Amino acid sequence: MASSRACFSRFPLLRSSSLSSPLLFSTFSPSLSSPISTFRKFSRLSASLSTHDSSTHHSADQFPIPKTTKPIWKPICLYYTQGKCTLMNDPVHLDKFSHNCSIPLEANISTAEKLRPQNIDYLLVLDLEGKVEILEFPVMIMDAKTLNVVDFFHRFVRPTKMSEQRIKEYIEGKYGKLGVDRVWHDTAISFKEVIQEFEAWISGHNLWEKELGGPLTRAAFVTCGNWDIKTKIPEQCQVCDMQVPSYFMEWINLKDIYLNFYNSTAKGMRTMLDELKIPLSGRHHLGIDDTKNITRVVQRMLADGALMQITARRSPASPRSVDFLFKNRIR
Numbered sequence: 001m002a003s004s005r006a007c008f009s010r011f012p013l014l015r016s017s018s019l020s021s022p023l024l025f026s027t028f029s030p031s032l033s034s035p036i037s038t039f040r041k042f043s044r045l046s047a048s049l050s051t052h053d054s055s056t057h058h059s060a061d062q063f064p065i066p067k068t069t070k071p072i073w074k075p076i077c078l079y080y081t082q083g084k085c086t087l088m089n090d091p092v093h094l095d096k097f098s099h100n101c102s103i104p105l106e107a108n109i110s111t112a113e114k115l116r117p118q119n120i121d122y123l124l125v126l127d128l129e130g131k132v133e134i135l136e137f138p139v140m141i142m143d144a145k146t147l148n149v150v151d152f153f154h155r156f157v158r159p160t161k162m163s164e165q166r167i168k169e170y171i172e173g174k175y176g177k178l179g180v181d182r183v184w185h186d187t188a189i190s191f192k193e194v195i196q197e198f199e200a201w202i203s204g205h206n207l208w209e210k211e212l213g214g215p216l217t218r219a220a221f222v223t224c225g226n227w228d229i230k231t232k233i234p235e236q237c238q239v240c241d242m243q244v245p246s247y248f249m250e251w252i253n254l255k256d257i258y259l260n261f262y263n264s265t266a267k268g269m270r271t272m273l274d275e276l277k278i279p280l281s282g283r284h285h286l287g288i289d290d291t292k293n294i295t296r297v298v299q300r301m302l303a304d305g306a307l308m309q310i311t312a313r314r315s316p317a318s319p320r321s322v323d324f325l326f327k328n329r330i331r
């Protein structure tokens with residue numbers, strides 16, 4: 001365990017974007033270095049670590065394949081999603097785990113004619129995991145015009161105020177049943193570090209400027225409910241003795257958009273997927289998979305002609321109070 005953690009720490013700041021398919025992300029952010037060149041750089045890093053024994057790194061039983069899933073489905077490599085996979089040159093590993101976080105558009109979506117012009121260019125779908133403290137922080141950037149996923153950010157988060165024993169039990173209960181507790185322990189970093197890396201990432205995409213503060217530029221968070229940003233982010237910031245970052249002042253609650261657009265009350269992601277006849281993919285309650293599923297719902301809604309608008313905003317004078325901007329909303 002200790003040796004593998006030391007190995008990851010050798011390149012903790014690799015962005016997931018630098019590991020992603022050059023084709024998939026080639027349309028975005030000219031300010032970033034070429035995905036191809038960073039990919040080559042990464043390959044060299046990977047090669048330099050090739051003496052690392054694969055059997056002690058990712059194990060197949062860490063990611064049991066659900067029986068109900070089609071055989072073609074492969075679990076995503078959760079080291080890769082965090083920019084920490086050292087086995088990108090190992091065919092056995094590549095055969096077992098997917099290293100592609102793209103979400104292919106359904107044919108009827110890619111030819112959608114009902115798409116409306118949006119006021120927001122990029123939608124940042126966020127779905128936190130962890131009730132006592134945040135344990136997982138996954139975000140997908142979706143281009144509101146093309147509906148393509150442009151990039152993703154994924155980190156497991158280590159609780160700040162919890163004993164090691166409590167963390168062990170908490171992770172066993174939460175991720176043990178999904179078979180990903182080992183990768184969680186190998187990779188989780190503190191919430192403060194996650195926020196620093198996240199800010200570097202959104203700045204790299206020109207969606208936020210630290211010097212200016214304020215909300216995201218041309219972009220907005222999309223969450224399934226108000227809990228993530230209204231409740232959990234401020235709670236976690238308090239635990240970590242930090243201010244709530246300025247980009248968490250407003251967001252889009254997808255349930256409110258869904259209610260007003262389809263005139264249907266969705267209790268959660270499962271209901272939306274069921275009603276829109278989108279199959280659940282991946283493992284429910286694994287944040288990165290839930291985020292992908294919510295992204296699919298957003299794609300479908302945009303294709304059906306929905307308009308994404310801010311639904312909730314903190315008041316600058318008293319950040320604890322939130323104004324809800326839709327009269328007809330889920331309470």
Ligand SMILES: [Zn+2]
Binds near residue numbers: 093
């Ligand atoms: Zn991998």
